[in-house]
Amino acid sequence: MYTIVKKEELSPGVKLFVVKAELIARKCQPGQFVILRIDENGERIPLTIADFDRDAGTITLIFQEVGNTTRQLGTLNEGDALLDLAGPLGKATHIEKFGTVVCVGGGIGVAPVYPIARAYKQAGNKVVSIIGARNADLLIMEKEMAAVSDILHITTDDGSKGRKGFVIHPLQEMIDAGEKIDLVMAIGPVIMMRSVADVTRPHGIPTLVSLNPIMVDGTGMCGGCRVNIGGKNKFACVDGPEFDAHQVDFNGLMVRQRMYQDYEKMARCSEGGNCQCNK
Amino acid sequence: MQQVKHKMPEQPAEERRRNFNEVALGYEEATARAEAARCLQCKTAPCRQGCPVEINIPQFIKHVKDGDFDAAIDEIKAKNNLPAVCGRVCPQEDQCEKYCIMGKKGEPVGIGRLERFAADCAMARGRRDKATAPQEALGKVAVIGAGPAGLTTAGDLARLGYKVTVFEALHAPGGVLMYGIPEFRLPKAIVQREIAALRDLGVDIQVNAVIGKTFTIDELLNEEGYDAVFIGTGAGLPHFMDIPGENYNGVYSANEFLTRVNLMKAYQHPHTGTPVRVGRKVAVVGGGNVAMDSARTALRLGAEQVYIVYRRSMEELPARHEEAEHAIEEGIDFRLLTAPVQVLGDDKGWVTGLECIKMELGEPDASGRRSPVPVAGSNFVLDVDTVVIAIGQGPNPLVQDTTPGLAVNKRGNIVADEAGATSKAGVFAGGDIVTGAATVILAMGAGKKAAAKIHEYVQNKKAAR
Numbered sequence: 199m200y201t202i203v204k205k206e207e208l209s210p211g212v213k214l215f216v217v218k219a220e221l222i223a224r225k226c227q228p229g230q231f232v233i234l235r236i237d238e239n240g241e242r243i244p245l246t247i248a249d250f251d252r253d254a255g256t257i258t259l260i261f262q263e264v265g266n267t268t269r270q271l272g273t274l275n276e277g278d279a280l281l282d283l284a285g286p287l288g289k290a291t292h293i294e295k296f297g298t299v300v301c302v303g304g305g306i307g308v309a310p311v312y313p314i315a316r317a318y319k320q321a322g323n324k325v326v327s328i329i330g331a332r333n334a335d336l337l338i339m340e341k342e343m344a345a346v347s348d349i350l351h352i353t354t355d356d357g358s359k360g361r362k363g364f365v366i367h368p369l370q371e372m373i374d375a376g377e378k379i380d381l382v383m384a385i386g387p388v389i390m391m392r393s394v395a396d397v398t399r400p401h402g403i404p405t406l407v408s409l410n411p412i413m414v415d416g417t418g419m420c421g422g423c424r425v426n427i428g429g430k431n432k433f434a435c436v437d438g439p440e441f442d443a444h445q446v447d448f449n450g451l452m453v454r455q456r457m458y459q460d461y462e463k464m465a466r467c468s469e470g471g472n473c474q475c476n477k
Numbered sequence: 478m479q480q481v482k483h484k485m486p487e488q489p490a491e492e493r494r495r496n497f498n499e500v501a502l503g504y505e506e507a508t509a510r511a512e513a514a515r516c517l518q519c520k521t522a523p524c525r526q527g528c529p530v531e532i533n534i535p536q537f538i539k540h541v542k543d544g545d546f547d548a549a550i551d552e553i554k555a556k557n558n559l560p561a562v563c564g565r566v567c568p569q570e571d572q573c574e575k576y577c578i579m580g581k582k583g584e585p586v587g588i589g590r591l592e593r594f595a596a597d598c599a600m601a602r603g604r605r606d607k608a609t610a611p612q613e614a615l616g617k618v619a620v621i622g623a624g625p626a627g628l629t630t631a632g633d634l635a636r637l638g639y640k641v642t643v644f645e646a647l648h649a650p651g652g653v654l655m656y657g658i659p660e661f662r663l664p665k666a667i668v669q670r671e672i673a674a675l676r677d678l679g680v681d682i683q684v685n686a687v688i689g690k691t692f693t694i695d696e697l698l699n700e701e702g703y704d705a706v707f708i709g710t711g712a713g714l715p716h717f718m719d720i721p722g723e724n725y726n727g728v729y730s731a732n733e734f735l736t737r738v739n740l741m742k743a744y745q746h747p748h749t750g751t752p753v754r755v756g757r758k759v760a761v762v763g764g765g766n767v768a769m770d771s772a773r774t775a776l777r778l779g780a781e782q783v784y785i786v787y788r789r790s791m792e793e794l795p796a797r798h799e800e801a802e803h804a805i806e807e808g809i810d811f812r813l814l815t816a817p818v819q820v821l822g823d824d825k826g827w828v829t830g831l832e833c834i835k836m837e838l839g840e841p842d843a844s845g846r847r848s849p850v851p852v853a854g855s856n857f858v859l860d861v862d863t864v865v866i867a868i869g870q871g872p873n874p875l876v877q878d879t880t881p882g883l884a885v886n887k888r889g890n891i892v893a894d895e896a897g898a899t900s901k902a903g904v905f906a907g908g909d910i911v912t913g914a915a916t917v918i919l920a921m922g923a924g925k926k927a928a929a930k931i932h933e934y935v936q937n938k939k940a941a942r
Contacts (some may be wrong), residue, residue, distance in 0.1 A: 221691050233635075235648055241741060241750030242648070267750055282648040284685040320747055413742065414751070418873050419647050419713040420733035426724060431717060436875065450724050453826030457726045461752035 199279035200234075203256060208338040209331075211263045212306060213272050220255035220333035222247075222285045228313040229291030229369050229408065229440055232257070233283035233416040235410070236270055244413045244435070246310035247384075249287065254286055260309035260338070265462055287416045288439045292407075295322040297380035300372065301347070302365050303329045304386025308339045310408055311385045316346040318383075324348050328368045330386075334359035366393045379403050384443065388452050395443035409434045411454060426450050479880075480583025483512040485590050490806040493770060494776050496661045497744060500803060501565070502874040506651055509594040513542035514878055516586045524588060529922025530629070532556045534573055541591055541733055550599040552591060554606065558632030559625065559671045562654055564911040565663050566592025568797050584619040602671065611640035611679040615797065616935040619644060619703040621688045621876060624652020625917045626709030626908025628675060629924030630931070635678040637932055642703075644686040646875075649740065652711055653917070655721045657732070659770050665739070668726060687873035694883070696902055704935045705903045707927055708891060709920065712909035713873035717866055718762070722820030727828030731763070731771045731867035738774050740925075756863030757784040760831045763867035764789065764816055769800040771865045773808045783809050784859060788816040788836050814838070814849065818856060820864055830858045870914050878906070888913065897927030898934075905931055 204216035222232060228444075231246045243265075249258035263269045287426070290313050299318045303311035308329045317326045327347035332355045344350045351368040352360025361402040365386070372379060382405040384394040391407040399404045411423040411434050418436035425434055426447035433436065486502040487493075491501050516538040524534045525775045532553055540549035553560045569575075569589035577585030615638045619625045620812050623645035631641045649655050654668045676682065688694065688710075697703045715730035717723050734753065737743040741751035755778040764787035775783045784803070787794060794801055805811065814836045821830040835855035838844065838847040880929045884892040884900035890911055897905040909915055909922030 221686070225691065236750075239742075239745075239749045266747075274627060284646065284687055284691075286647070286690055287687065337880065353657050414733060414736055415647060415656075417713070417875060418734050419715070421715040421730040421734045424717070424724060431719075431724070447724075452827075454724065455752065455827075458752045461746065461754070 199281060200283040201279045202274055202276055203325065205274070205276050208260065208335045211272075212265070212336070212338055213259075213261060215259045215271075216251075217259060217280065217283065218255060218257050219257050219283050220286075222283065223252055223255045223388070225268060226257060226286035227290030228251050228293065228317045229310075230286035230288050231416070231439060232259070232283055232285035232288060233413065234259075234280050236267065236274070236286075237281050240281065242282075242414055242416065244287070244410065244416055246408065246410070246439070247313070248309040249313055251260050254311030260306065262306040269316075271302060272446065284416065286390045288435060289437070289438060291317065291383075293317045294476045298324045298378055300379055300382045301325060301327045301344070302369065302382065302384040302386070302390075303327070303339075303388040304365050304384075305331055305336065305391070307384075308337075308343065311383065312339055312342050312346070313372060314383055314385075315343065319348075323380075326372070327351065328365045329355065330354060330360075330365040330394050331355065344400045366397050370397055371395065373397070373403070375399055380404070382443075388448055388455065391443060391446075392448035394402075395446065395448070407443040407446060408439045409446070409451065410439065411451060414455060416475050425454075437455075442452050478515060479817040482584045482587040482590070483508045485587070490803075490808075493661065494807040497777055499664055500661050501799050503597055504590055504594045506598075508539055509591060510544060513538045513591055515579060516542070516751050517578055520538055523578065524573040524574040524586075527576045529918050530557045530925050532573075532592075535594060536605055538586065538588070541595060544751045546595060546598045547594040547604065549843065550604065551825070553595055556925075557631055557921070558675060558743050559666045560592050561596035562625075562663060564589050564591075564596055564922070565667075567656060568916060569919075570798065570916065576623055596671075598665070606674050607940065608677050609635065609638065611635065611678050612638045613640050615639050616704040617642075617702060618880075618931060618935070619697045619701070619706045620709065621694075621706065621909075622652060622671075622711055622910075623650030623684075624709055624710040624711050624908065624920065625654065626711070626920035626924040626927075627652070628908075629921040630707045630709065630907070630928045631680045632678060632916055633925055634931060635675065637928075637936075639932075641680050642681045642690070643680060645682060645684045646687040647740065648684050650682045650684060656736040657767065657770070659735065659739055659774050661773070662770065667733035675816050677833065677861075687875065691906055694876065694880040694901075694904060704938065705905060705931045706898075707897070707924070708876055708904065708910055708930060709908045709924060710873050710876055710910045711920075712870040714871040715866070716869045716871060718817060720817060720819050720869060720896070721936050722822055722828075723866075725740050725820050725828045726826050727754060727822075727824035727862055728820055728864045728866065730857075731761070731767045731865055732870065734771055735767070735774065738778070753778065754863065755780050756828075756861070758784075758859075758861040759785050760784045760817075760859050760861040761864040761865045761869065762786045763869070764794040764796055765867065765869070766796045766800050768890050769804045769809075769869035771794045771867050773807060776807055776809065777864070780863070781921055782861075783899055784861065785809055785811045786817060786833060786859070787811070787813050789846065790814055790838065797822040798925065814857070815863075816851065821858065821864070828862050828864055830913065831859050831861050831864055832856060870909075872913070876910075889922045892925035894927065897923060897932040898930060905934075926932070
């Protein structure tokens with residue numbers, strides 16, 4: 199069992215857990231994820247590690263309540279425990295001094311970007327971060343990102359915080375102004391990552407994205423997380439989760455993420471509450 | 478004397494095709510004793526040469542005949558830690574029973590059925606193995622993977638008195654016995670009870686421990702104080718066909734399909750969290766036991782029509798005869814000499830069909846089987862909305878990639894000798910990770926040999942100190 203030692207609500211529907219998991223905290227690196235299972239009947243879901251404290255033996259998980267499992271997860275409190283937590287899984291981010299690195303985080307994607315940006319910064323890079331959300335309420339980890347970035351841009355779709363617009367706008371401006379960018383790391387909704395890839399592709403700027411497809415085991419066993427990368431299928435769990443954004447078949451990924459939408463609804467109906475079917 | 482085996486009762490095909498209860502129901506006591514009486518008690522016991530874990534077969538059968546069921550299970554357990562499993566899933570027709578003298582004129586003795594009877598009988602009476610306390614001084618061994626190979630190694634070493642820790646990546650031990658083989662062929666409660674018996678022997682099982690990630694092999698040997706490591710990580714990486722349309726929604730690897738249903742109990746969704754999409758019509762590609770399991774699982778999940786698509790003929794079908802027979806009885810539609818060309822889908826990305834081509838058998842290939850050759854212009858479309866690909870699995874690379882000095886072959890399998898020794902001192906391996914995908918019992922045989930070798934290695938090392 200893995201005890202939740204701290205719970206925080208970062209924005210409506212977005213929660214942070216600090217979880218006691220000594221073996222994982224000892225080994226995990228930026229870019230890696232865990233697979234968790236809440237209870238005996240639970241499904242296995244992947245969550246990226248948003249932070250870790252090796253001395254305290256804890257990892258930080260940040261999640262948005264979008265599916266049945268994440269909603270159930272949100273009802274847990276400090277002192278409750280997760281039944282299963284496996285990891286650290288996936289390949290760690292390759293960290294070295296590249297020069298100028300732009301870290302882009304959209305919505306909940308800011309959480310996994312944070313430890314990566316911090317590691318780039320510690321490796322001596324100039325870190326320019328761009329974080330965005332639909333509105334000010336949904337923006338998370340501004341302070342943390344500011345602390346590890348040389349420059350921090352904030353965008354919101356409605357302009358309620360930072361500038362109005364999308365995360366690609368400050369990025370496009372940097373490119374237009376002729377600023378030298380050695381690497382872009384983007385994590386967020388698939389559509390955002392695809393937009394970032396489209397912006398950097400014509401300029402040949404190396405761009406990485408971290409993918410979060412549907413997974414079962416997270417160890418290469420099921421192939422459910424397969425994504426077409428440059429014409430070849432790769433398993434996000436063991437070959438990724440980070441890939442060259444210019445090679446990713448984002449459309450295929452979006453289709454596969456919709457695989458169980460109807461089943462999610464079915465489960466919600468059977469729970470009796472919060473049914474979305476008739477809305 | 479009766480020339481044929483006593484029949485084992487089964488659920489009728491019409492009934493069982495829609496439920497997950499076990500198909501074969503096992504012998505009653507009287508039938509078991511009558512079947513045991515068919516054994517000639519040959520002095521030479523040719524059956525024993527067919528048993529990878531070296532059970533004293535005539536002896537345990539004699540105990541069944543005499544009604545001494547405790548003695549029967551003790552005799553089996555002296556060699557086999559998973560008798561209830563083996564009695565169900567071993568291909569006895571290619572092993573012990575193949576060599577049975579009774580088989581020369583009629584049918585061999587139902588050795589597998591008797592093993593199952595002895596194991597079930599002991600379980601039903603709640604008989605537990607004597608708990609043993611591990612002796613740290615003898616040695617400490619880490620086993621990677623709680624599947625058939627690893628559990629066998631762990632059990633044998635624990636019986637010798639070693640302190641054994643099994644590291645399992647998933648949340649439940651059992652490996653393919655839990656995620657792969659379906660409930661209706663091997664009830665999960667039985668697997669867990671056999672594993673509980675290993676715990677009684679003092680085996681410690683750590684789940685959620687992904688070796689290569691949580692710990693590396695070198696860390697286990699150098700920092701965690703293990704004297705030796707056994708790698709039994711199996712054949713866990715599913716192969717796809719590399720044909721167009723393989724990423725459409727509704728295409729599963731057999732591993733994913735079966736894991737969702739068996740390990741994650743998707744057949745109870747939404748009571749359980751994991752869904753599985755079965756569809757109305759399902760094509761399972763492949764002809765092995767995994768393909769049969771997938772097809773019969775799809776049927777039980779409510780599919781109206783389930784096809785097996787296999788590129789050779791019934792004669793070459795690699796599945797056990799019994800499994801194919803059961804599948805046919807249940808109404809699985811075998812499309813033989815048929816190979817998939819592409820998966821068809823709609824503009825939303827969902828499977829709408831499987832385009833296939835007819836094959837004919839040509840010259841024998843390297844494996845001695847006649848190789849299938851496409852018949853030009855014979856393409857047709859199977860109307861399906863789900864495709865399950867069961868064409869085999871490769872080795873999972875997590876351990877090999879993180880273990881310097883561990884030799885692997887060009888397919889990525891760990892290189893190990895007959896006894897399980899690898900190129901790295903203190904590291905042993907066996908089962909599918911060495912041989913490529915094979916059977917439960919062959920993995921157990923390899924685990925058994927490795928346990929003996931590990932014992933020798935650790936004691937030599939300690940003596941040299």
